[in-house]
Structure formats: C-alpha cells, structure tokens
Amino acid sequence: MPPSATLPPGPNLFATFDFVRNPFRFLDECARRYGDWFTVRVPGVSPFVFTSDPAAVREVFLGDPDTLHAGDANRPLGAFMGEKSSLFLDGAEHLSQRRLLLPAFHGERMSAYADTMRTAAANAIPSWPLGQRFPIHPQMRAITFETIIRAVFGFQNDAAGAELRALMKQLFDLYSSRLGTLFSLPAMQIDAGRWSPWGRAVRLTRQIDSILYAEFARRRKEGVEGRADILSMLLAARYEDGQPLPDAVIRDEMYTLMLAGHETTAATMAWVINRMLTNPNVMERARAEVLSVLGDQQLDSSHVGKLKFVEAVINETMRLDPVVPNIGRGLTKPMTIAGRQLPAGVTIAPCIYLIHRRRELWPNPDQFSPDRFLETRPSPYTFLPFGGGPRRCLGAAFASYQMKIVIVEILSRVDLKPAEGYTAHATRRGIAFAPSEGMPAIAKPISARE
Ligand code: HEM
Numbered sequence: 001m002p003p004s005a006t007l008p009p010g011p012n013l014f015a016t017f018d019f020v021r022n023p024f025r026f027l028d029e030c031a032r033r034y035g036d037w038f039t040v041r042v043p044g045v046s047p048f049v050f051t052s053d054p055a056a057v058r059e060v061f062l063g064d065p066d067t068l069h070a071g072d073a074n075r076p077l078g079a080f081m082g083e084k085s086s087l088f089l090d091g092a093e094h095l096s097q098r099r100l101l102l103p104a105f106h107g108e109r110m111s112a113y114a115d116t117m118r119t120a121a122a123n124a125i126p127s128w129p130l131g132q133r134f135p136i137h138p139q140m141r142a143i144t145f146e147t148i149i150r151a152v153f154g155f156q157n158d159a160a161g162a163e164l165r166a167l168m169k170q171l172f173d174l175y176s177s178r179l180g181t182l183f184s185l186p187a188m189q190i191d192a193g194r195w196s197p198w199g200r201a202v203r204l205t206r207q208i209d210s211i212l213y214a215e216f217a218r219r220r221k222e223g224v225e226g227r228a229d230i231l232s233m234l235l236a237a238r239y240e241d242g243q244p245l246p247d248a249v250i251r252d253e254m255y256t257l258m259l260a261g262h263e264t265t266a267a268t269m270a271w272v273i274n275r276m277l278t279n280p281n282v283m284e285r286a287r288a289e290v291l292s293v294l295g296d297q298q299l300d301s302s303h304v305g306k307l308k309f310v311e312a313v314i315n316e317t318m319r320l321d322p323v324v325p326n327i328g329r330g331l332t333k334p335m336t337i338a339g340r341q342l343p344a345g346v347t348i349a350p351c352i353y354l355i356h357r358r359r360e361l362w363p364n365p366d367q368f369s370p371d372r373f374l375e376t377r378p379s380p381y382t383f384l385p386f387g388g389g390p391r392r393c394l395g396a397a398f399a400s401y402q403m404k405i406v407i408v409e410i411l412s413r414v415d416l417k418p419a420e421g422y423t424a425h426a427t428r429r430g431i432a433f434a435p436s437e438g439m440p441a442i443a444k445p446i447s448a449r450e
Contacts, residue, residue, distance in 0.1 A: 007343075008037040009038065011033075011038070023426050024433075027050075031354050050354075051349070052351045054355060054361065056340075065091065065095075066090075069332055072330030084253070085252045105395055110401040112228045114401070121143050121410070124139060124142055125413045132442065137266065140265075141266040144262040144263075145262045148258050149164070149165055152257050176429045183201070212251055231250070234250050260394075260395060266432075267433065268385075277441060286313055293306045316368060320366075321426070321433075322433075323433050324431065331343070355381075355384065386399075415445070416441050418441060
C-alpha cells in the first residue's frame with residue numbers, strides 16, 4: 001500500500017459514512033473542503049482518489065487500460081455475478097468479451113426492443129393508485145426489471161419465466177436493501193446458512209443458475225434463429241477463434257446485465273420524475289412535445305428520435321442527479337494524471353457528480369435547465385453519466401431509449417403531482433443512488449386535470 005502522505009487529503013472514516021447516508025451532500029462537502037482532488041479511505045479497500053478535474057478524466061479515459069483496471073475497481077459491486085462478468089474483467093479478456101456483447105447494444109438495434117419497453121410501461125401504469133401518495137421508484141424498478149427479463153433474457157410468461165422472475169426479484173430486492181449494501185465488504189460474504197443474508201443470496205443464485213443452464217441447453221438444442229433477445233444473441237456469438245461462449249460466461253453476463261441495467265435506469269427515471277414535479281413548466285413542455293410527436297398514434301420506434309426535449313430533460317437530470325456518482329480505475333502501475341503523481345494500488349475515481357456541477361463548464365450549475373442540452377453538445381469529459389473510454393456503459397443506448405419510452409407512456413397516461421412536504425435526497429439502492437423514500441408522488445387521470 002502506498003504511503004498515505006503522497007495522496008491528496010480527504011475526509012476521516014466518520015465523515016465518510018455520509019457517502020452511504022447522503023452521498024451528494026458528502027461529495028459537495030468534500031469539494032468545498034478539499035477542492036478538485038481528495039482521498040476517500042474505507043478499511044480493507046485500497047484508497048479512492050476522487051477527482052473532478054476534466055483534464056484528469058480525459059487522461060483516464062484515453063489511458064492504457066492495462067494500467068487503469070476498471071475490473072479491479074468494480075469488484076466490490078457484487079460477488080454473486082461471477083468472475084467472468086464483464087464488469088470485473090480487465091485487459092484482453094475484457095476486450096474480447098465486450099466485443100461479443102457490443103452488437104446486441106448497438107443504437108441501431110434498439111428499435112427491436114421498443115415494443116417490449118413500451119408494453120412493460122403500458123401494462124404497469126394502469127395499476128398505479130390514483131389520487132393518493134405512492135412511491136414511484138419501486139414502480140420504475142418493476143418496469144425496468146420486466147424489460148430486462150424479456151428483452152435481455154428473452155423469457156415470457158411461461159412456468160420457467162415466472163419462476164425466474166420470482167427468484168431474481170428476491171435476489172435483487174435483497175441486494176438493493178440496506179443489508180445488501182454491505183455485500184461489497186468481503187467480511188459480509190460469509191455463508192452462515194440460509195437465514196444469513198449472504199447465505200440466502202448464495203441459495204437464490206443456485207436456484208436461478210439451474211433455470212438459466214436448463215434454458216441455455218434448450219435454446220442451444222432448438223436453435224435461436226428469429227429470436228431478438230440478448231441471451232439468444234450471446235448463445236449464437238463466437239469468439240475470433242470460432243468457439244462459442246461457455247455457459248458459465250453467459251451466466252455471469254446475464255446477472256451483470258440485470259444488475260447493471262435495471263436499478264440504474266429505474267433510479268434515473270425516478271429522478272427525472274422528481275425534476276419534472278419540481279419544475280412543472282418543464283413537465284408541461286415535455287407533455288406538449290409528446291402530444292405533438294405522437295398525435296393520436298401509439299408510440300413506436302419511429303417516434304423515439306423525435307423526442308428532443310424529453311431527451312434533454314433526461315440528460316439534464318443525469319447531469320444533476322447521476323445515479324452512479326463516480327467511476328473507478330485501479331492503478332496497476334504508478335501514473336501521473338493531470339500532473340499529479342499517483343502510486344500503484346490506489347483507485348483513481350473521476351467524480352461524475354462533481355464534474356457535472358463545475359461552474360466554468362456549466363453556467364448556473366445548480367439550475368435545472370434542459371435547454372442547455374438543446375443548445376450545445378457537451379464533451380465526453382464533461383458530461384459522463386455513463387462513464388467513458390473503453391469501459392463506457394454498454395447499455396447507454398438501451399437505457400436512453402427505454403427512459404424516453406417510459407417517460408412518454410407516463411406523460412400520456414397520468415398526470416403526476418408532487419407529494420406534499422417531500423424533498424428528495426440521494427440514497428443507495430444496490431449499485432445506484434435513488435431518490436429517498438421511494439420518491440412519493442400523486443397520480444391523477446389525465447382527464448381530471450384542472
Ligand atoms: C441510466 C441508466 C444507466 C446508467 C446511469 C449506467 C451507468 C454506468 C456506468 C457509470 C458504468 C461504468 C462506466 C465506466 O467505468 O466508465 C456502467 C457500466 C456498465 N453498464 Fe451501465 N448504466 C445504465 C444502464 C445500463 C443498462 C440498461 C445496461 C444493460 C442492460 C448496462 C450495462 C452496463 C455494463 C455491462 C457495464 C460494464 C461495461 C464494461 O466494463 O465494459 N447499463 N454503466
């Protein structure tokens with residue numbers, strides 16, 4: 001471990017607890033006290049050197065992936081995903097696996113998922129309680145969960161699909177609970193029987209694995225021609241030497257896509273709704289755009305690219321409320337980043353949240369103003385809700401596409417009002433930071449608008 005004297009100063013352990021309780025407040029306070037660079041230490045984990053310097057971000061994104069290991073930095077995220085999860089791999093192995101996943105997530109493929117995404121939202125929204133306070137965030141999780149089950153796993157409503165849904169839901173509810181937050185600590189990864197949290201996770205993954213492996217075998221036998229889901233694409237994919245992906249690798253990637261894909265997108269949509277509720281003029285402009293793009297038609301893929309203002313609202317929300325507030329790269333060698341020497345063994349952590357609030361990059365940074373995204377296109381080193389470089393989020397196009405579709409369905413089906421007395425702050429849900437208390441709101445039928 002490097003001598004701590006070489007690292008920038010930072011908060012003590014007591015102050016660092018706030019990162020779990022109120023992460024955005026914690027980061028604001030660190031920036032105020034220490035400036036663009038600070039070190040966060042957690043016992044048993046290598047020090048995190050946070051930076052909000054865009055020059056550092058650029059060097060990290062363009063740097064040598066063999067020196068900047070994202071896999072090492074991501075490892076605490078969830079051991080049950082398995083060693084071959086693309087989140088945890090580095091070097092050549094990461095690159096070759098990512099290459100096989102990329103085609104399934106290419107922007108041009110998204111129209112194949114439009115109907116699944118729309119149906120998941122259209123089926124869920126009519127069940128929302130009307131006229132009373134209810135939490136929106138769990139509803140967003142249900143929609144993104146169902147979308148991943150159908151578009152990524154390709155499961156329908158048959159017996160295997162129903163069982164997989166039930167088990168996956170239990171696993172990810174556990175992971176996203178307060179106890180699950182502690183799963184990132186190796187000391188918590190002890191199987192003390194089925195009543196211990198980790199023991200429960202282990203048993204659930206065994207049950208899920210047996211459904212998945214049976215499904216892989218079935219699809220390999222019957223063939224996957226004509227199927228558009230991502231699991232089927234992976235079953236058909238071949239490495240450069242012509243070999244198929246082993247089942248164990250596909251299994252790890254399926255858990256990864258569920259973990260990386262559903263909490264993040266759901267939390268972001270909850271923040272988008274929160275921002276629209278606190279800026280009713282923005283909500284009205286977004287609804288007007290939806291009405292003018294759709295006319296009296298049902299939404300389909302031809303409409304999605306025309307929703308420029310809705311897209312700007314989502315981007316502006318991701319600027320101010322990034323659900324992944326920082327990324328990490330573990331240094332395998334000493335490295336000088338933006339003129340600062342850092343020793344091997346530390347994790348350099350570009351801070352998305354603080355970069356998105358820099359005054360010289362974003363005039364009136366605290367003001368919610370979607371128009372700024374209509375006027376200019378920010379650089380990948382100043383707007384990075386999906387990270388960047390060779391590790392940029394694989395599901396960025398998928399998430400952006402889905403968020404537009406779900407927001408359209410909400411705006412065209414219900415009128416949302418703020419819940420009295422509610423002010424959101426960020427709270428950790430699995431790998432994402434979501435608005436507190438499940439983001440309560442009140443839904444009214446569109447026709448009941450004053
Ligand atoms: C609004 C929603 C989402 C946000 C904000 C988000 C954010 C991120 C971030 C910040 C990273 C780390 C990037 C880096 O280290 O530079 C990441 C990685 C990743 N994300 Fe997402 N994500 C979202 C949705 C999704 C979806 C829908 C999927 C797939 C269905 C997905 C799959 C992945 C994968 C596989 C990685 C690892 C990429 C790699 O290491 O090569 N994400 N995401």
